[in-house]
Structure formats: C-alpha cells, structure tokens
Amino acid sequence: MQLLYLACGALLLTAVLVLWRRELSVIIRVFAVQGAALAVLVAVLAAQENSVELWAVAVGVLVLRAGVLPYLLRRALAGAGESRRETRPLVNVSASLLAAAALTLLAYAVSQPLVALAPSAATQAIPVGVTVVLIGFFVLVTRRRALSQLVGFLLMDNGITAVGFLTTTGVGLVVELGVSLDVLLAVLVLQVLTTRMRETFGDTDLDELRELRD
Amino acid sequence: MLGALVHQVFGWRRATAWVSAGSAAVVLAAGITLAVQVGRSGPVTAVAGLLRADALSAFMVLVIGAVGLVATAATPAYFRAEIEAGRATDRTAARHSLLVQLFLATMALAVLAANLGVVWVAVEATTIVTAFLVGQRRTRASVEAAWKYVVICSAGIALALLGTIVLNFAAAHAPGTAGLDLAALAAHAPGLDPGVTRIAIVLLVLGFGTKAGLAPLHAWLPDAHSQAPAPVSALMSGVLLSVAFYAILRVKVISDGALGTGFARTLLTVMALASLALAASLLIGQRDYKRMLAYSSIEHLGLVAFGAAIGSPLALTAALLHVLGHGLAKAVLFLGAGRVLQITGTSRIDGVRGLLASHPAVATTFGFGVLALLGLPPFSLFASELGIVRAGFGAGLGWLTSAALLLVLVIAAALIAGTSRMLLGPPSTSDTAAASRIPVALAGGLLACAVLGVVAGPLPDLLDLATQPPAVTR
Numbered sequence: 088m089q090l091l092y093l094a095c096g097a098l099l100l101t102a103v104l105v106l107w108r109r110e111l112s113v114i115i116r117v118f119a120v121q122g123a124a125l126a127v128l129v130a131v132l133a134a135q136e137n138s139v140e141l142w143a144v145a146v147g148v149l150v151l152r153a154g155v156l157p158y159l160l161r162r163a164l165a166g167a168g169e170s171r172r173e174t175r176p177l178v179n180v181s182a183s184l185l186a187a188a189a190l191t192l193l194a195y196a197v198s199q200p201l202v203a204l205a206p207s208a209a210t211q212a213i214p215v216g217v218t219v220v221l222i223g224f225f226v227l228v229t230r231r232r233a234l235s236q237l238v239g240f241l242l243m244d245n246g247i248t249a250v251g252f253l254t255t256t257g258v259g260l261v262v263e264l265g266v267s268l269d270v271l272l273a274v275l276v277l278q279v280l281t282t283r284m285r286e287t288f289g290d291t292d293l294d295e296l297r298e299l300r301d
Numbered sequence: 302m303l304g305a306l307v308h309q310v311f312g313w314r315r316a317t318a319w320v321s322a323g324s325a326a327v328v329l330a331a332g333i334t335l336a337v338q339v340g341r342s343g344p345v346t347a348v349a350g351l352l353r354a355d356a357l358s359a360f361m362v363l364v365i366g367a368v369g370l371v372a373t374a375a376t377p378a379y380f381r382a383e384i385e386a387g388r389a390t391d392r393t394a395a396r397h398s399l400l401v402q403l404f405l406a407t408m409a410l411a412v413l414a415a416n417l418g419v420v421w422v423a424v425e426a427t428t429i430v431t432a433f434l435v436g437q438r439r440t441r442a443s444v445e446a447a448w449k450y451v452v453i454c455s456a457g458i459a460l461a462l463l464g465t466i467v468l469n470f471a472a473a474h475a476p477g478t479a480g481l482d483l484a485a486l487a488a489h490a491p492g493l494d495p496g497v498t499r500i501a502i503v504l505l506v507l508g509f510g511t512k513a514g515l516a517p518l519h520a521w522l523p524d525a526h527s528q529a530p531a532p533v534s535a536l537m538s539g540v541l542l543s544v545a546f547y548a549i550l551r552v553k554v555i556s557d558g559a560l561g562t563g564f565a566r567t568l569l570t571v572m573a574l575a576s577l578a579l580a581a582s583l584l585i586g587q588r589d590y591k592r593m594l595a596y597s598s599i600e601h602l603g604l605v606a607f608g609a610a611i612g613s614p615l616a617l618t619a620a621l622l623h624v625l626g627h628g629l630a631k632a633v634l635f636l637g638a639g640r641v642l643q644i645t646g647t648s649r650i651d652g653v654r655g656l657l658a659s660h661p662a663v664a665t666t667f668g669f670g671v672l673a674l675l676g677l678p679p680f681s682l683f684a685s686e687l688g689i690v691r692a693g694f695g696a697g698l699g700w701l702t703s704a705a706l707l708l709v710l711v712i713a714a715a716l717i718a719g720t721s722r723m724l725l726g727p728p729s730t731s732d733t734a735a736a737s738r739i740p741v742a743l744a745g746g747l748l749a750c751a752v753l754g755v756v757a758g759p760l761p762d763l764l765d766l767a768t769q770p771p772a773v774t775r
Contacts, residue, residue, distance in 0.1 A: 197500065198500075199496075200494070200496025200497050200499075200500065201467065201470065201497055201500070203496070204470070204471070204474055204494050204496070204497050205470075205474055220459075220463060224456065227452070227456055233448065236452055240452065240455060240456060240459070243456065243459050244459060247459060247462050247463045247466065250463060250466055250467070251466040251469075254466060254467070254469070254470035254473075255469060255470055255473045265418070265419065265421075265422030266418075266421075266422065266462065268422075269422055269425040269426060269429065272426075272429045273425070273428070273429055273451065273455050276429050276432045276433070276451055277448075277451055277452070279433075280432070280436060280444060280447055280448050280451065283436065283439065283444050284444050284445075284448065
C-alpha cells in the first residue's frame with residue numbers, strides 16, 4: 088500500500104517536473120522515470136490481485152513507457168542537433184506551476200464521484216491519474232516545440248493508463264493491446280512528421296507553423 | 302458470417318490495392334452490395350462477439366461504401382492529372398491507394414465493432430492512417446496540417462479513452478453488466494452510477510466530437526481538409542466525420558438510459574450551435590474555396606448533432622439521412638474542388654473566375670454540388686434538413702431551432718456568394734482548350750444524392766430500424 092502511494096506520488100512529481108524543467112533531454116529522462124513509476128503501480132496492483140496477466144502487463148508497461156518511448160524521443164532529439172534544446176513555453180515556469188496546482192485541485196474536485204463509487208486504496212489514488220492527464224493537456228497546449236508537445240501527449244496517455252489500472256484492472260486484453268499499439272503508432276507517425284517538418288522548416292519550432300489560419 | 306465476409310473483402314482489398322487505384326472502385330462496389338445485403342437480410346447479425354451489425358451499423362457501412370465509391374472512382378483521374386503535372390509519382394499513387402484501403406477498413410471496423418473499446422481503437426487508427434494521407438504532398442502547409450491533425454485528434458481522442466475507462470469503471474460496479482459491450486451497456490444503462498457516467502459521457506462526447514469536427518476542438522479540420530489530396534478530403538469530410546459521430550450516437554443511447562435524455566441533449570445542442578455559429582462566422586469572409594467546403598462540413602456535422610440532440614425518431618432519421626446526403630454531396634464537391642485546383646493552380650476564391658464559361662462540365666458539377674449542400678429541393682439534404690427542423694419545433698426546441706435555421710441561412714448566403722464569384726463572370730484566362738472532363742463518379746454521386754431526395758429508396762426501413770430505441774432492437 089505504501090508502495091502504491093509512493094508510485095502515485097512519483098507520477099505526480101514527474102508530471103510537475105516536466106512542467107518545471109526546460110531542458111528537453113532532462114524532460115525525456117523525467118518521462119522515463121514516470122513510465123517506470125507507472126510500471127511499479129501496475130506491479131503493486133498485480134501483487135495485490137495475485138494475477139499473472141497483470142504482472143505481464145506491468146512488464147509491458149515498463150518496456151514500452153520507460154524503454155521504447157523515451158528511446159524514440161531521445162533519438163528524435165539527437166536528430167534535432169545540439170542547438171536550441173530549450174523549450175520556450177507560452178506560459179512561464181512559475182505560472183505553469185501555479186496552473187499545475189490549480190489543475191490538481193480541479194482533478195480532485197472532478198473525480199469525487201469516481202472515488203465515492205467504490206472507496207478503496209486504489210480508487211483513492213484516481214485523482215492523481217486525472218491530474219497527470221490535465222497537466223499533460225496543459226503541456227500540450229502551452230509548449231511550442233514539437234517534441235515538447237509530444238511529451239505532453241504522452242503524459243496524458245500515462246495518466247489515462249494510470250486511471251485505467253486504478254479503476255478496474257484493465258479494460259479487456261484486446262482493448263489494452265489496441266491502445267498500446269495505437270499509442271506506439273501515433274508516436275511513430277508524429278516522429279515521421281517531426282523529421283519531415285525538420286526537412287521542410289529547418290527546425291521543429293511550431294512558431295513557424297503559421298501558414299494555415301483564417 | 303458477416304464478419305468473415307467483411308474480413309475477406311478487406312483482405313482482397315489490400316491485395317489489389319497495389320495493382321492500381323482503379324481496382325479499388327470495383328472492390329468498393331462489392332462493399333456496397335455487401336452493405337445493402339446486410340440492410341436487407343436483417344438488422345442484427347452477431348459474429349464472434351467482437352463484431353456486430355445492427356441497422357445503424359449497416360447504414361453506416363452503406364455510407365462508407367457509397368462515399369468511398371465516389372471518392373475512389375475519381376482517384377485515377379485525379380492522379381493522372383497530378384502525375385502529368387509532376388506533383389506525384391506512381392509510387393505515391395500506389396501508397397495512396399494502399400492507405401485509402403486501410404482507411405476504409407478501419408472505418409468499417411469502427412462501425413461494426415460491438416465493443417466501445419474496439420470502436421475507440423478503430424477511430425484512433427483512422428487518425429494514424431489518414432495522417433500520412435494528409436501530409437502526402439510534403440509541402441510546408443500540408444506537413445503543418447498533418448501535425449495539427451494528429452496532435453489535436455490524438456489529444457481529443459485520448460479524452461474519449463479516459464471516458465471509455467471511466468464508463469468501464471461504472472459498468473463494473475453496475476448490476477448485470479461488465480465490460481464495454483455496446484448492446485449490454487445500452488440495455489443496462491439505468492443501473493450505471495449517474496455521477497460517474499456523467500463524467501464519462503462528457504469525456505466521450507468531447508473526444509469523439511473532436512474527431513467529428515464539432516466546435517470546441519475543431520481546429521484541425523479546415524487545415525487537414527484543405528491540405529489533403531482531393532480524394533482524401535472527400536473521404537474525410539464525407540465519412541470520417543460521420544463515423545466519429547456514429548460513436549457519439551452510440552454513447553448517447555447509453556447516456557439517455559443512465560441520465561435521462563436531458564443531459565446529452567444539452568451537451569449536444571451547445572456543441573451543435575457553437576459549431577454552426579463558428580462555421581457561419583468564418584465562412585462569411587472566406588477566401589479559400591477548399592476551406593470554405595471544410596467549414597461547411599463543420600456546419601453540417603453541427604446540424605447532424607442538433608438532430609441527434611433533439612433525439613426523436615424523426616430527428617434521428619433525418620440526421621442519418623443527412624449524414625448520407627452530406628457525404629455524397631461533399632465528396633463530389635471536394636473532388637470537384639480538386640479538379641478546379643488542378644485547372645487553375647490556386648485555391649483562392651478570387652483566383653478563379655468565370656469557370657462556367659471556360660470549363661462548363663467542372664463548373665456545372667461544382668455548382669450543383671453547392672446547391673445540394675445548401676439543401677435545395679431535388680437533393681436529399683433538403684428532406685433531411687426539413688426533417689430536423691420539423692422535429693426541432695415538434696420537440697419544443699423552437700428557439701434553438703430558429704437560431705440554428707438562421708445560422709444555416711447565413712452560411713447558405715456565404716456559400717452562394719463565394720461560389721457565384723468562382724463560377725460566373727467572364728473567364729480570366731483563355732486556356733479553354735484544357736481538358737475539362739469530369740469523372741462519371743462525380744455526376745453519379747450527385748445523381749444518387751438527388752434520387753435519395755426524391756425517393757428514399759429502400760432506406761426507410763433501415764432508417765426506421767436504426768432509430769428505434771435500443772430496447773427494441775436489442
């Protein structure tokens with residue numbers, strides 16, 4: 088039980104760290120830590136339920152979210168060259184941290200009915216998952232670099248996965264597999280686009296994406 | 302049986318897609334007959350637990366087949382012109398047709414899936430497949446559009462995933478049901494916890510609404526539709542939006558059961574009117590005709606959402622008919638617009654002048670397409686818009702319906718203004734010698750739309766079945 092809360096705390100902390108730090112390479116490392124925390128969370132649930140299937144899922148999560156995805160991100164970053172590794176958020180760091188606090192409160196308010204439906208140690212932690220989703224969305228909206236937006240999207244996805252495992256133990260194997268596959272594909276697609284963008288724009292600063300508007 | 306058949310068709314499609322884009326048309330005709338067969342042979346066909354076709358699914362397969370046929374039938378001509386102009390090669394054409402087949406397959410999976418989770422996976426898969434289609438031309442603008450498209454749609458659809466998970470949570474704690482089977486969820490909806498279900502419904506409607514181009518998260522749509530190659534725009538606007546909306550319809554049934562009709566109605570009405578208002582305000586000053594068509598898609602999906610919000614059988618029938626009519630008309634228009642773009646080389650409205658004089662065939666098709674889009678009598682959009690309005694007044698939503706009607710009129714005026722500037726007047730250049738053949742598919746699509754408006758064909762039974770309350774159809 089302690090470990091469950093520890094994992095949730097790590098999830099939340101890493102999400103906030105992504106908001107705080109501006110080095111893209113650090114953000115990717117933090118993201119990998121978050122993936123590991125998510126895997127620990129699933130593993131704790133697996134130990135609780137004593138289910139082999141869930142242990143397998145935990146390993147899968149560890150490989151995908153702490154291994155494959157950070158690797159892909161790092162490769163994309165390496166391709167981007169040494170220059171301009173800093174993200175330049177639309178909202179400055181202190182304001183983002185305040186926003187994160189507000190989002191946490193919002194998440195707790197919104198997820199009241201979820202906790203009330205089946206109070207248990209696991210469901211108590213649902214608001215943390217929701218917070219991570221909201222922070223991910225915030226990152227997605229306020230960051231300008233393509234890679235940072237990608238991290239925001241993945242944060243959202245981590246949060247959703249956390250909620251998924253905290254509410255019930257997964258949503259069926261077919262769906263679970265489909266979801267993981269889709270996430271992986273989405274990241275690959277975005278990576279291809281990032282590369283293509285660099286070819287056409289020279290850099291992946293979305294500030295330069297200003298051609299299409301009314 | 303149906304599932305096996307469908308998979309066989311898809312397998313065959315993928316195999317033939319390599320050969321040439323032309324073969325896709327033949328196979329899609331097979332898809333259509335399949336859909337008609339499903340419609341005739343009975344509303345419910347359960348297969349293997351993962352796929353199920355009831356009347357609503359069958360109707361959506363019909364829509365996919367019909368619009369897909371129009372779009373793919375026009376593809377060879379489009380690519381011939383593109384290759385001649387040096388903007389495409391045989392390889393991109395082959396890749397294009399492969400992706401389009403995958404695209405159609407994922408959409409069919411989305412409407413045939415029996416499980417909300419599988420619906421989600423399929424809808425997200427359409428995003429991934431179409432991302433490459435949107436970015437096909439590799440220009441700055443199209444790469445930007447593709448990026449925007451994937452990021453906004455994936456983020457939006459992630460909300461739907463959260464909603465799915467929350468709904469699964471509610472289902473696990475409700476008596477008699479577990480998991481995400483759509484029919485079971487609809488049947489046991491009254492037992493779901495209202496507080497949790499409310500969160501789930503909001504997330505699901507917002508999430509799938511993103512993909513359907515409804516107001517709060519619509520920003521990807523005009524960019525993606527204006528930058529994608531014409532056949533892809535036709536498919537995206539004609540069917541992809543409706544497939545996403547199909548998911549909303551499924552969710553709405555669950556919501557009505559668990560929370561009463563009021564909740565989903567309010568949510569959908571707000572989104573519908575916001576979409577209409579947004580489309581109206583951006584159409585008035587629109588200078589790009591492909592974007593004009595894209596905003597018109599937002600408008601029409603807004604109307605469909607409004608129909609669904611009203612929720613009476615008449616309104617739902619009209620909304621479904623509207624989906625099909627809009628799909629056909631919009632596919633024809635995007636393909637026509639693609640042709641205009643190839644002829645004139647510009648997508649700006651003021652760059653095109655006197656098209657009627659220089660290229661009568663293209664201009665006539667485009668003009669009639671716009672008339673169909675406006676909902677003028679011979680076309681089926683007239684019947685469906687009338688149906689939605691009548692149902693709106695009948696359901697006591699008089700003020701909201703009037704507001705929607707007013708916005709539709711504003712949009713119609715804007716569309717007429719834009720189109721007449723393009724079509725009428727003296728031709729700007731004298732290159733009338735250019736071939737202005739128009740693929741038969743376009744005329745066929747328009748004709749189908751008109752015929753649909755006069756006699757609804759064998760559809761009424763299917764539509765009736767599709768709009769029955771779930772307790773009756775199972």
